[in-house]
Amino acid sequence: MTKDRLITRRKALLIGAAALGTAATAGTERLLTVDDPTRSVRSTAVIQGPQARASLRASAFRLQPLTDGPARHLPARTAVRHEPIRSMPGRGRTMVLTFDDGPDPTYTPGILRTLRAYGVRAVFFVCGEMAVQHKDLLREMADDGHSVGNHTWTHPLLTTLPRSRIRAELERTSEVIEDGCGEAPLWFRAPYGAWNRTVFRLVAELGMEPIAWTRDTRDWTAPGTRTIVHRVEEGAAPGVIVLSHDAGGDRSQSVRALRAYLPYLLDRGYQIALPARQFT
Numbered sequence: 001m002t003k004d005r006l007i008t009r010r011k012a013l014l015i016g017a018a019a020l021g022t023a024a025t026a027g028t029e030r031l032l033t034v035d036d037p038t039r040s041v042r043s044t045a046v047i048q049g050p051q052a053r054a055s056l057r058a059s060a061f062r063l064q065p066l067t068d069g070p071a072r073h074l075p076a077r078t079a080v081r082h083e084p085i086r087s088m089p090g091r092g093r094t095m096v097l098t099f100d101d102g103p104d105p106t107y108t109p110g111i112l113r114t115l116r117a118y119g120v121r122a123v124f125f126v127c128g129e130m131a132v133q134h135k136d137l138l139r140e141m142a143d144d145g146h147s148v149g150n151h152t153w154t155h156p157l158l159t160t161l162p163r164s165r166i167r168a169e170l171e172r173t174s175e176v177i178e179d180g181c182g183e184a185p186l187w188f189r190a191p192y193g194a195w196n197r198t199v200f201r202l203v204a205e206l207g208m209e210p211i212a213w214t215r216d217t218r219d220w221t222a223p224g225t226r227t228i229v230h231r232v233e234e235g236a237a238p239g240v241i242v243l244s245h246d247a248g249g250d251r252s253q254s255v256r257a258l259r260a261y262l263p264y265l266l267d268r269g270y271q272i273a274l275p276a277r278q279f280t
């Protein structure tokens, strides 16, 4: 059901998404613009480590909790950005691999196996409605040291939704991630790359950073394993964030492609790393 819905939405929104979300030309300096520099400094001080996080008061802006467990502790609010992060420059020959829309029991385990074989960590931007059904995979991601990011609950085009719906999409998903991984997500990626001011503000409220991508493999069009491999290898450069998918349709090409381009990147001297939180 979920996969079919994702596919249908993806087809329906393809044209709109291309117009909305692919302007990947913003300069890094714009990415680091903040509304209030003093707040970002404070964020730097409190975001470090579980002890600091545990001292934060429970959020007053949550929806009703999913369970009656102990009070949750959100990461500190982050500064509101005006653009998502689209690359991770300045860290040497480092690249970031990201996998969206899962977890999916058919494809995610294969991705995890390959990453594990090479001792590499990646970011999985999960959808809440998938994650809530596959918490075992969330746990596996966390146990392997991967970062689990928030990709909304139902993968909607957020720019068409009222603020209350956007908030619910983000909050519910953060809660499921925290339940499954033991830690609330630090990163958010908008479906279809569709951002607006409301999304940026809510992402900051929930303690996440908005992140997009540098290199889109367009693997969801199933262009063939070799094409996906070529797109990653051709686009390889320091700071590049690669977008792939481990759910939302037949992702067997994405699984196979990773087995080819990952050793290639490592042989070329790239380090595959998790994104670093950047505060100005």
Ligand SMILES: [Zn+2]
Pocket (backbone or CB within 6 Å): 100, 101, 151, 155, 191, 192
């Ligand atoms: Zn997606």
